[in-house]
Amino acid sequence: MSSNLNLQDWFGSIDIYLFDQLLKGSITPEMQVLDAGCGGGRNLVYFLRSGYNVHAVDQAGGAVAQVRALASTLAPHLPSSNFRVEPVERMSFADVSFDVVLSSAVLHFARDEQHWQSMVREMWRVLKPGGIFFARLASSIGIEEQIAVIENRRYHLPDGSDRFLVDEQMLLGTTRFLDAEWLEPLKTVVVQNMRSMSNWCVRKGHL
Numbered sequence: 001m002s003s004n005l006n007l008q009d010w011f012g013s014i015d016i017y018l019f020d021q022l023l024k025g026s027i028t029p030e031m032q033v034l035d036a037g038c039g040g041g042r043n044l045v046y047f048l049r050s051g052y053n054v055h056a057v058d059q060a061g062g063a064v065a066q067v068r069a070l071a072s073t074l075a076p077h078l079p080s081s082n083f084r085v086e087p088v089e090r091m092s093f094a095d096v097s098f099d100v101v102l103s104s105a106v107l108h109f110a111r112d113e114q115h116w117q118s119m120v121r122e123m124w125r126v127l128k129p130g131g132i133f134f135a136r137l138a139s140s141i142g143i144e145e146q147i148a149v150i151e152n153r154r155y156h157l158p159d160g161s162d163r164f165l166v167d168e169q170m171l172l173g174t175t176r177f178l179d180a181e182w183l184e185p186l187k188t189v190v191v192q193n194m195r196s197m198s199n200w201c202v203r204k205g206h207l
Contacts, residue, residue, distance in 0.1 A: 012045025015104050015136055017187070017199050022046070026132060026183065031099035036088045036123050037106030041067040048074035055098065059087040089118040096128045108138035110164040112152035117174075124178055129206045132183060139198040140165040142190040159194040171200050179205045 011019065021027050033047055038056035040063055047054050048071055056067050064085045071078050086092060088106060101123045110116035127133055140147055140155065147155040147165065155165050171186060180202040188198040 010046060010049060013042040014046055015043055017136060018043055018102065018104065018134060021134060027100050032097065033100045034098040034126060035102045037103060038067050039063050041070045043102060043104055044070065054078060055082045057084045057086050057088060057091055061085045089115065089122050091122055091126060093126045095125055097126045099128055099131045101127045101133050103135040105136060107135060108163040108165065116164055120174065127204050129204055131204045133202050133204065135200040136197060137200065138163045138165055139188060139196050140167045141188045141196050141198055143193055143196045146193050157195050175202055181205065
């Protein structure tokens, strides 16, 4: 790390649990990384600075423009075609293209369970056998008594937001359906009974 860069410069606003995977050596520079639902690229600063082959998608053109601008500064060798304006459930990348697929604060914006499943299947499609799927998403775990159902697994939360919420059984069942291996135990943080965020970190099985 350059002495001229502070932690914020080097890591940006990276998700703390994604940072934990870096510390554990689960994600290494030779891996191809996709941020599916990248937003403005808050989780990509370190990867871009460190020479990773980074790709990203978001359905918001403005978000992808921000990521392209970030990449042009931090990793100018990467082609702009790595960063695409498209929805997570309909990505144009080829099958089994990536060693790591990131989904940070994206899946809880699903419209309903069908939409949620379609996003998961698409991210799984582009992940290589043996690859890592890292998701951080809102759940009902620990706040079951504080949320109000709307419909189709969408709930109104005490923080005023409306979100698609998973529970432990849904994540366990989906992991079994995908024939995936848990890389980490399911972890959940309840934020003062206002919302609950879970980490779903699994490895895709080999063919």
